[in-house]
Amino acid sequence: MATEDSNTIIYAPISGVIVPITEVPDPTFAQKMVGDGIAIDPIEEALCSPCDGKVAQVHPSNHALTIATAGGTEILMHIGIDTVTLKGQGFQATVSEGDEVKRGDKLILFDADFVAKNATSLLTMVVITSEGATVQPLSSGLAIAGQTPLLEVATTASESQKPTGGGIVFSLPIVILNPDGLHARPSAVLSSNAKRFTSSVKIIKGAQEANAKSVVGLMGLSIKQHDSIVVSADGPDSAEAIATLVPLIEAGLGENLHVVPGQRKDTKVAPVTLKKHLSSPISDDPNLLAGVAASPGLVTGTVYQLRDFSIELEKEGFGVENEEKSLNEAIAKAMEELNQIEKSLRLSADTSKAAIFAAHRELLEDPELRENALAGIKKGQSAAYAWRHSYIAQSEAISKLDNELLAARATDIRDIGERVLSHLAGFEKRDASIPENSILIATDLTPSDTANLQKGGVLGFCLTGGSSTSHASILARAAGIPAVVAAPDRILEIPNGATAILDGDNGLLKLHPTEAEVDEVRAKQRLAEELHRKQMIEAIQSATTTDGVRIKVVGNISGSPEAAEIPALGGEGVGLLRSEFLFLERADAPTEEEQTEAYVSIAKYLTPERDLIVRTLDVGGDKPLAYMPLPEEINPFLGIRGIRLNMMGTDIFSAQVRSILKAATFANLGIMFPMVATISEFQAARDIVLREKEALGVTAPVQLGIMVEVPSAAMMADLFAKEVDFFSVGTNDLTQYTLAIDRGHPKLAKMADALHPSVLRLIKRTTEAAHAEGKWVGVCGGIASDVLAVPALVGLGVDELSVSIKGIPAVKAAVRKFSMKRCREIAGEALGMGTAVEVRGLLTKINQELENETNRPAETVEEREVGS
Ligand code: PEP
Numbered sequence: 095m096a097t098e099d100s101n102t103i104i105y106a107p108i109s110g111v112i113v114p115i116t117e118v119p120d121p122t123f124a125q126k127m128v129g130d131g132i133a134i135d136p137i138e139e140a141l142c143s144p145c146d147g148k149v150a151q152v153h154p155s156n157h158a159l160t161i162a163t164a165g166g167t168e169i170l171m172h173i174g175i176d177t178v179t180l181k182g183q184g185f186q187a188t189v190s191e192g193d194e195v196k197r198g199d200k201l202i203l204f205d206a207d208f209v210a211k212n213a214t215s216l217l218t219m220v221v222i223t224s225e226g227a228t229v230q231p232l233s234s235g236l237a238i239a240g241q242t243p244l245l246e247v248a249t250t251a252s253e254s255q256k257p258t259g260g261g262i263v264f265s266l267p268i269v270i271l272n273p274d275g276l277h278a279r280p281s282a283v284l285s286s287n288a289k290r291f292t293s294s295v296k297i298i299k300g301a302q303e304a305n306a307k308s309v310v311g312l313m314g315l316s317i318k319q320h321d322s323i324v325v326s327a328d329g330p331d332s333a334e335a336i337a338t339l340v341p342l343i344e345a346g347l348g349e350n351l352h353v354v355p356g357q358r359k360d361t362k363v364a365p366v367t368l369k370k371h372l373s374s375p376i377s378d379d380p381n382l383l384a385g386v387a388a389s390p391g392l393v394t395g396t397v398y399q400l401r402d403f404s405i406e407l408e409k410e411g412f413g414v415e416n417e418e419k420s421l422n423e424a425i426a427k428a429m430e431e432l433n434q435i436e437k438s439l440r441l442s443a444d445t446s447k448a449a450i451f452a453a454h455r456e457l458l459e460d461p462e463l464r465e466n467a468l469a470g471i472k473k474g475q476s477a478a479y480a481w482r483h484s485y486i487a488q489s490e491a492i493s494k495l496d497n498e499l500l501a502a503r504a505t506d507i508r509d510i511g512e513r514v515l516s517h518l519a520g521f522e523k524r525d526a527s528i529p530e531n532s533i534l535i536a537t538d539l540t541p542s543d544t545a546n547l548q549k550g551g552v553l554g555f556c557l558t559g560g561s562s563t564s565h566a567s568i569l570a571r572a573a574g575i576p577a578v579v580a581a582p583d584r585i586l587e588i589p590n591g592a593t594a595i596l597d598g599d600n601g602l603l604k605l606h607p608t609e610a611e612v613d614e615v616r617a618k619q620r621l622a623e624e625l626h627r628k629q630m631i632e633a634i635q636s637a638t639t640t641d642g643v644r645i646k647v648v649g650n651i652s653g654s655p656e657a658a659e660i661p662a663l664g665g666e667g668v669g670l671l672r673s674e675f676l677f678l679e680r681a682d683a684p685t686e687e688e689q690t691e692a693y694v695s696i697a698k699y700l701t702p703e704r705d706l707i708v709r710t711l712d713v714g715g716d717k718p719l720a721y722m723p724l725p726e727e728i729n730p731f732l733g734i735r736g737i738r739l740n741m742m743g744t745d746i747f748s749a750q751v752r753s754i755l756k757a758a759t760f761a762n763l764g765i766m767f768p769m770v771a772t773i774s775e776f777q778a779a780r781d782i783v784l785r786e787k788e789a790l791g792v793t794a795p796v797q798l799g800i801m802v803e804v805p806s807a808a809m810m811a812d813l814f815a816k817e818v819d820f821f822s823v824g825t826n827d828l829t830q831y832t833l834a835i836d837r838g839h840p841k842l843a844k845m846a847d848a849l850h851p852s853v854l855r856l857i858k859r860t861t862e863a864a865h866a867e868g869k870w871v872g873v874c875g876g877i878a879s880d881v882l883a884v885p886a887l888v889g890l891g892v893d894e895l896s897v898s899i900k901g902i903p904a905v906k907a908a909v910r911k912f913s914m915k916r917c918r919e920i921a922g923e924a925l926g927m928g929t930a931v932e933v934r935g936l937l938t939k940i941n942q943e944l945e946n947e948t949n950r951p952a953e954t955v956e957e958r959e960v961g962s
């Protein structure tokens with residue numbers, strides 16, 4: 095039962111430019127964790143009351159204040175971002191808690207210059223924090239304090255929100271370690287998590303207590319570092335609420351707990367980077383450099399150092415006017431390049447990458463970058479020198495900010511900085527300059543570099559950073575070019591033009607090869623090309639075993655350019671669309687419209703004849719999203735990732751589900767959930783999909799399945815099989831979790847082989863359980879693309895192989911070589927083995943024998959012809 099108050103109009107509390115709340119560069123506000131509302135970029139220094147009411151709370155640092163109306167609406171006004179760290183400096187409250195105020199009365203005066211200089215932003219958020227409020231923005235453009243109607247608020251108090259009394263549970267005391275206590279951001283994280291529970295949840299500090307679902311209430315407790323609190327929950331899910339919230343609070347509610355109070359800190363989750371091989375573990379040859387195999391293939395070419403922006407630059411300029419002109423011209427050229435790149439990415443429907451370059455354009459327009467460089471020029475510096483100083487300083491400052499969203503921009507600033515510098519310092523334009531037959535060498539790849547990979551000149555790349563599962567590696571596999579990552583730093587010193595062999599199968603870079611070695615590589619390449627040509631001719635035919643069992647071969651993709659290639663490569667659909675491509679490397683969540691456009695454009699390439707299995711967002715833990723703050727985790731691979739995150743951020747999940755469903759008529763759609771460990775996780779996700787499907791009126795059938803990548807899912811496959819429409823085995827993670835080996839670990843990489851009999855046994859268990867219920871099983875992990883593994887997987891009963899798109903013809907050809915009977919024998923033998931090495935040995939031997947057999951009749955015919 096719900097009761098409705100009369101609507102309340104909230105007026106602008108300060109004059110300035112209205113900004114949608116979703117564009118605030120702080121995920122806590124942008125994701126409406128504090129509540130729905132709007133922001134204003136202020137043009138004056140006084141915050142006024144937005145309506146008649148009572149001052150419910152003044153933050154001790156005087157940067158935020160809450161007004162409550164007689165009808166119960168609570169309006170939180172928060173001046174600036176990260177202003178809690180100013181500890182009140184620059185702010186003066188002119189009212190106290192309990193004061194009655196009228197619309198337009200002054201509440202807080204502040205020193206805009208001081209705040210702007212010492213905090214991240216002056217944007218002032220006006221947010222409705224009362225429960226059950228629906229908020230409607232009323233204006234855009236310029237707002238005048240006390241005059242412009244800003245929001246219309248309708249408040250409903252639902253009876254169902256009241257706890258039903260399932261027992262009160264208290265936590266043990268928790269000592270708060272957050273350096274700035276529970277200020278707005280951690281309070282918002284706590285309240286948004288508390289809201290997931292039906293029970294009422296309270297935070298108790300001494301004699302005071304507050305509703306944990308209210309950010310304002312929490313901030314009102316003024317909890318500081320080292321304060322002790324207790325959590326209480328009362329209602330049907332009280333125990334679960336305590337079990338969930340206590341660890342979150344102890345982990346810092348998304349903040350880094352190991353910094354000095356008041357200092358800005360870098361809360362970036364440490365990426366899972368690889369330690370480098372200091373020397374080759376396999377040879378003493380100084381020309382043989384070993385890294386980690388990231389994408390297969392063997393090429394010989396010349397080294398091209400992707401960039402050397404650390405070169406000496408002339409400090410002295412040729413006069414302010416000349417240097418300023420050079421700077422302006424270089425910026426204009428860089429801008430034009432960005433326009434061109436964005437345009438061509440849009441034409442090829444690669445909207446997510448296009449958005450990155452659109453964002454680069456915006457960054458390049460940032461006046462501060464240019465003004466700092468101009469200041470250097472005015473001191474007599476050259477444009478190149480001053481510009482480099484400007485972008486490096488800004489990039490470094492930003493990378494240290496306590497804000498994932500901004501910190502992630504540091505690479506982008508460096509990227510655009512280097513783009514402009516390449517013009518100033520007379521480097522050749524890097525988008526056009528990579529010579530033919532290049533083996534790119536770099537520390538890591540920026541978005542601009544990955545765009546370059548699509549160009550013909552690049553044969554492969556070798557990086558000092560990255561891992562075999564990093565974005566650059568996945569991209570290399572998708573582009574079908576060899577790649578080696580985690581190589582020694584020495585590769586950065588190799589001169590441009592040096593000849594080299596890049597062996598992506600074995601993770602090696604061989605410098606200065608002999609002529610004989612180059613000839614050997616060329617011969618192998620010719621054979622590989624010949625084989626590929628043959629496989630391409632047959633690609634369109636089905637992959638059917640010699641005794642007539644058809645295996646579906648589909649592709650793993652991360653965007654529409656790959657979807658466009660699927661039909662020509664003989665792909666029978668998409669078995670895994672990694673939807674992360676839409677969410678990573680950007681500052682804010684993609685809109686529902688943007689996502690719909692992406693899924694529909696992919697589906698259109700496939701047509702209703704082919705499957706499109708979209709995996710919902712698989713991020714979190716090792717792949718943090720700037721706009722979704724999560725507690726730092728000691729062990730992110732065992733933390734909040736995949737479906738666990740999907741179920742936490744249900745707004746993002748529901749929006750994604752709706753967007754995917756809108757593609758249902760364009761392809762044969764399926765949705766699968768990542769990292770599912772328990773049946774209840776699948777059921778909860780399925781319920782949301784079905785609800786959204788009904789609400790949208792989508793009648794086309796949509797298959798719902800799970801990734802089998804956590805051993806529990808395979809072990810419980812018989813029960814899952816009654817619920818799901820299909821399974822897709824993610825062997826990359828399944829191997830990691832079964833063998834307890836980090837999937838990116840350089841030293842253990844060879845041990846983390848999905849051909850380990852334990853993993854094969856889990857696959858077998860899954861196929862048997864699925865077939866007993868008439869469901870199908872695919873494998874979409876990396877092992878499916880390994881042609882050696884094909885007979886074993888088919889013999890285990892796998893119905894579909896979802897592979898890197900360039901590998902589709904080869905995998906189809908591999909299926910056609912065997913009978914199902916032979917595949918079962920091979921799988922049976924492999925299942926009885928003790929190690930992955932033995933399994934690999936068996937499969938290599940079988941493959942070799944088959945190759946010999948295929949060659950023998952041809953030789954015999956030839957010999958006979960010669961002899962006759
Ligand atoms: C897997 O784990 O095998 C898989 C396909 O998922 P991802 O590699 O994207 O984690």
Ligand code: MG
Nearest residue numbers: 803824826827
């Ligand atoms: Mg996975």
